Amino acid sequence: MKTAQEIRAGQVIMIDGSPWKVQKNDFHRAGRGSAVNKMKLKNLLNGVATETAFKSDDKLEQIVLEQKEVTYSYFADPMYVFVDSDYEQIEIEKDDLENVIDFIEDGMEDVCQAVFYNGKVISIDLPKTIVREIAYTEPSARGDTTGKVMKTARLKSGYELKVSEFCDIGDLIEIDTIACEYKARVKR
Amino acid sequence: MFCRIIDNFGDIGVSWRLCQQLATEYGFVVTLWVDDWRAAMRFLDPLLGSEPDIASQALQLQGVCIRHWPEDEQSCVEAAQAAVIVEMFGCELPETTLRSMAAQQPHPCWINLEYLSAEDWVAELHGLPSPQTIQGADQTVTLQKQFFLPGFTDNTGGLLRERPLITQHQTWQNEQEVLRDKLNNAYGLDSNPSLWLSLFCYSGNSLANLVEALIQDAEPAVCIIPTGKLANQLASELGLSSEPAPGKYLTHGNIQFIVHPFVSQADYDRLLSICDINIVRGEDSFVRAQWAGKPLLWHIYPQDDGVHLDKLQAFQSLYAGEAGPAKSGAEAAALACWQALNFRWNCGDGIENLWHDLRPHLPALHSHARNWQQKLAELPDLTSSLVRATGFAT
Numbered sequence: 001m002k003t004a005q006e007i008r009a010g011q012v013i014m015i016d017g018s019p020w021k022v023q024k025n026d027f028h029r030a031g032r033g034s035a036v037n038k039m040k041l042k043n044l045l046n047g048v049a050t051e052t053a054f055k056s057d058d059k060l061e062q063i064v065l066e067q068k069e070v071t072y073s074y075f076a077d078p079m080y081v082f083v084d085s086d087y088e089q090i091e092i093e094k095d096d097l098e099n100v101i102d103f104i105e106d107g108m109e110d111v112c113q114a115v116f117y118n119g120k121v122i123s124i125d126l127p128k129t130i131v132r133e134i135a136y137t138e139p140s141a142r143g144d145t146t147g148k149v150m151k152t153a154r155l156k157s158g159y160e161l162k163v164s165e166f167c168d169i170g171d172l173i174e175i176d177t178i179a180c181e182y183k184a185r186v187k188r
Numbered sequence: 189m190f191c192r193i194i195d196n197f198g199d200i201g202v203s204w205r206l207c208q209q210l211a212t213e214y215g216f217v218v219t220l221w222v223d224d225w226r227a228a229m230r231f232l233d234p235l236l237g238s239e240p241d242i243a244s245q246a247l248q249l250q251g252v253c254i255r256h257w258p259e260d261e262q263s264c265v266e267a268a269q270a271a272v273i274v275e276m277f278g279c280e281l282p283e284t285t286l287r288s289m290a291a292q293q294p295h296p297c298w299i300n301l302e303y304l305s306a307e308d309w310v311a312e313l314h315g316l317p318s319p320q321t322i323q324g325a326d327q328t329v330t331l332q333k334q335f336f337l338p339g340f341t342d343n344t345g346g347l348l349r350e351r352p353l354i355t356q357h358q359t360w361q362n363e364q365e366v367l368r369d370k371l372n373n374a375y376g377l378d379s380n381p382s383l384w385l386s387l388f389c390y391s392g393n394s395l396a397n398l399v400e401a402l403i404q405d406a407e408p409a410v411c412i413i414p415t416g417k418l419a420n421q422l423a424s425e426l427g428l429s430s431e432p433a434p435g436k437y438l439t440h441g442n443i444q445f446i447v448h449p450f451v452s453q454a455d456y457d458r459l460l461s462i463c464d465i466n467i468v469r470g471e472d473s474f475v476r477a478q479w480a481g482k483p484l485l486w487h488i489y490p491q492d493d494g495v496h497l498d499k500l501q502a503f504q505s506l507y508a509g510e511a512g513p514a515k516s517g518a519e520a521a522a523l524a525c526w527q528a529l530n531f532r533w534n535c536g537d538g539i540e541n542l543w544h545d546l547r548p549h550l551p552a553l554h555s556h557a558r559n560w561q562q563k564l565a566e567l568p569d570l571t572s573s574l575v576r577a578t579g580f581a582t
Contacts, residue, residue, distance in 0.1 A: 031471070
C-alpha cells in the first residue's frame, strides 16, 4: 500500500476491483498541515476516465502490471499491430489506444510500453516526449521569434495542436504525450 | 457529523454552526460527535443554562444531539446509522464505524468537509468522489466519499451563512451606537473613542507587533480582546504582572483594551458587527468578520512550510478584486495599504507605520467590505450546497 501522496503519474492503483492508471496526481496543502491529492485516473479495463480526490495520507493499493517494450508495425483494420523485441506481434484495438492514437503514424520508431493485465494487452504508452513532423500549418505571419505566440499545426495523423508561431511545414517538433502539448521545435 | 477539536474552538465553531443550521433551517436530525467532551462543554458554556454534566457524554441542545466520540462497539455502530455522515476537516472516522457504514444498505452518503481556502485548486477538487476501500469481516467494500470544499466562488461549497444573518447585521449596525454605549457603560470606559476594534488573533509575535502598533497610534481607540491566552499576553506586553480578569479594561496611552468574557457565537457576531475593524484568525471568525461587512485583518493559521502565505495572498487577491475591473483611486489605495499591512503582519514583521497609514483608509475599506459582503451573499451558502450534495434537496 502507498499513500495518495506517494503515488506517481503512470502508476496503477486498484479501486473496487479494477486497475486504474494514474494519469495525473496533483498535491495541495489544505489547512492545519493537512493535504489533499487530486488524481486523474483511467480505468484500464474499459478506458473510462475520471477524477478523484484523496486525503494525502489515504492508503491506496498500487499494482505493478507486466510491461513490454514494443514498436508500432502496421494497422490491420480494426487492430493496431505492435511487435516486441522477439518480433512477436501484439494486437490492440483503437479504443484501447485512446489518448495515444493521435500520435500513431506509419514508420514511427518510438519505443512504446505495452501494458498487460491478466495476460491481455490493455494499453500502449508512448514515451513522455516524442518527435513528430508538422504536416500543415499556416505560414508565420508576424515574425515572432519568442515562441510565446502560438498557432495551430496539423500532424500526419490529422491531430491538431498549438505550436510556436515560427514553426513551419516539415519542421520536427517535440510533443509532451501526457499533456498532449507542443514542447519545442527540434533543431535540425 | 464528526469533529475533532484540535485547538481552541475553530473546528467545533464551524461544526456547531453547520449543525445548528441543518437542524433549525432544514429540520434534520443531527448528531455532532466530538472527541474532546470537556472542550466542547467549554465552547457551549454560554448556551448552557447550568453547569454541564461532564460525565453524561451526551447532550441535547438547540435541536442538536452532541455526543462524545464513539469508542465502544455499540456507539460506533450507532454512529454509522445516519443517512449522511460528514467528517469535518478530514478527521478519521473510527474503524468500527467505517465497517458498519460498509455493511449498511444503502451505504450512507459520506462527505469530507475540508478547510476553507481561496486558492484556485479548491474549485477543481470540490465535489470530487473519493473511493474508499473498507475491509469488512467477510468482504471488501468500496464506499464513495465526496470531497466538499468551502470557498468564495460559485464553483465551490460556499460559506456558512444562516438565512437571517445579513438582516441581523443590518439591525445591529443600525443600533451600533446604542450597543457600543451599553459596552461602554458595562466596562466604565474613560471615554468613548471613535475607533472600535475586536482582536482575536493567534498569540505570539504577531500579537506583540499589533499591540505595539496600537499603542503607538496617536488616535484614541478601544480594542476588545477575549479573556485567556491573548489577554494574558497583552498584559505581559503592557508590562502588567497579573492576568487580567474578564470584565476588566486596561488603558495604555490612547488605547483602552476591554478583556471580554467568552461569548456565544451569536454574541460574537454582534460584536463583529459593531466594531470598525475586526482582527480575526483561522476560519470561523474570519468568515464571520466578512459577513459583518466591516474591514478586517486576517491572521491566518501559520504552517511550518510557509504555505499559509500563499493562501493569504490568494484570499487578498480575491478580496481586493484583482481579477476584476479597475478600482477607483481611493479604493485602490486603501486596498493596497490593507494588503501590505495584512501580509507584513502575517510575516511576523513590525507594522507600526502600516497601521498608521491604514487609518485614513478605513472609510474606503468599510465601503469595500460591504460590497464584498453583498457579493458573497449572492452565492449559494455552504449548508444549502451541502444539502444538495447529499441529494436531500435539489
